[in-house]
Amino acid sequence: xxxxxxxxxxxxxxxxxxxxxxxxxxxxxxxxxxxxxxxxxxxxxxxxxxxxxxxxxxxxxxxxxxxxxxxxxxxxxxxxxxxxxxxxxxxxxxxxxxxxxxxxxxxxxxxxxxxxxxxxxxxxxxxxxxxxxx
Amino acid sequence: xxxxxxxxxxxxxxxxxxxxxxxxxxxxxxxxxxxxxxxxxxxxxxxxxxxxxxxxxxxxxxxxxxxxxxxxxxxxxxxxxxxxxxxxxxxxxxxxxxxxxxxxxxxxxxxxxxxxxxxxxxxxxxxxxxxxxxxxxxxxxxxxxxxxxxxxxxxxxxxxx
Numbered sequence: 001x002x003x004x005x006x007x008x009x010x011x012x013x014x015x016x017x018x019x020x021x022x023x024x025x026x027x028x029x030x031x032x033x034x035x036x037x038x039x040x041x042x043x044x045x046x047x048x049x050x051x052x053x054x055x056x057x058x059x060x061x062x063x064x065x066x067x068x069x070x071x072x073x074x075x076x077x078x079x080x081x082x083x084x085x086x087x088x089x090x091x092x093x094x095x096x097x098x099x100x101x102x103x104x105x106x107x108x109x110x111x112x113x114x115x116x117x118x119x120x121x122x123x124x125x126x127x128x129x130x131x132x133x134x
Numbered sequence: 135x136x137x138x139x140x141x142x143x144x145x146x147x148x149x150x151x152x153x154x155x156x157x158x159x160x161x162x163x164x165x166x167x168x169x170x171x172x173x174x175x176x177x178x179x180x181x182x183x184x185x186x187x188x189x190x191x192x193x194x195x196x197x198x199x200x201x202x203x204x205x206x207x208x209x210x211x212x213x214x215x216x217x218x219x220x221x222x223x224x225x226x227x228x229x230x231x232x233x234x235x236x237x238x239x240x241x242x243x244x245x246x247x248x249x250x251x252x253x254x255x256x257x258x259x260x261x262x263x264x265x266x267x268x269x270x271x272x273x274x275x276x277x278x279x280x281x282x283x284x285x286x287x288x289x290x291x292x293x294x295x
Contacts, residue, residue, distance in 0.1 A: 008195060008196045008198060008204055009192060009193050009194070009198060009204075010193065010194050010195060010203070010204035010206055010207065011204070011206075012193075013171075013194070034166060035168060035170075036168050037166075037167040037168055039145070039229075039293060039294045040145060040294040040295060041294055041295025042294070042295070044168035044169070044210060044213070045209075046168060046172075046206065046207070046211070046213045047168050049206060049210070049213070049235070050205070050209060053206055054206070074239075074242070075205055076238070077236065077238040077239060078205070078209070078236070078237050078239075079235070079236040079237075080209075080232075080234060080235050080236070081233070081234045082231065082233060082235075
């Protein structure tokens with residue numbers, strides 16, 4: 001898995017970036033570009049999903065680093081609620097680790113644009129945690 | 135005319151059409167935008183199902199150590215395939231938005247292999263369409279992901295800008 005200071009190639013290609021931290025979790029942001037557009041004038045649901053996942057991953061990595069846990073993490077599943085159309089402007093996402101146990105971690109993630117009180121999408125993700133192979 | 139204007143005109147044309155041609159739609163819609171970036175392609179379709187795919191690419195990778203794809207492009211592919219399965223079933227394009235989409239990652243996709251999604255619309259209501267699908271990297275019997283979702287039908291005016 002990538003370090004929590006560096007986003008993987010897909011995220012970089014999509015223009016995702018760290019935009020600081022918020023209550024211990026990294027903020028992930030993405031500027032609008034043609035490569036993120038779905039129906040005309042709106043962000044693609046998959047691009048929003050990809051951003052949510054990146055915020056989930058990085059939030060969990062930050063939490064595991066705090067705990068000093070050196071483990072591999074793999075996504076088990078994700079369930080996205082699309083709340084509003086994503087506008088052609090900058091979008092943010094932040095994950096909240098609800099629980100990081102020995103084998104499984106549960107993370108909630110929200111994405112918003114100009115108004116944080118009006119989220120664009122919300123999701124939960126479950127991750128499998130396993131010891132790193134040496 | 136820029137790409138988004140060209141898309142709008144195409145959407146208007148598709149909205150007026152009495153039939154939905156998944157192959158023509160894909161050719162037109164996967165040229166630009168996010169689907170174009172991922173490199174999605176139409177494979178085949180039936181009465182209520184459709185198959186789309188994209189090739190492995192190093193800028194779609196989620197884990198540089200292993201070359202395993204990020205799950206983002208797989209969400210995008212399943213979003214498109216499940217969405218198009220609705221129009222494949224109704225035989226007509228109708229504006230709709232994703233209400234929710236759940237994806238179970240049953241295993242990691244093999245590095246460098248193309249990904250194929252097969253999706254079906256298994257139930258249709260007046261304002262909602264229920265969909266499900268799988269994504270695989272060569273063997274449909276051993277999927278990398280399972281998806282289930284719901285699309286809401288919306289008015290054309292609010293659908294695209």
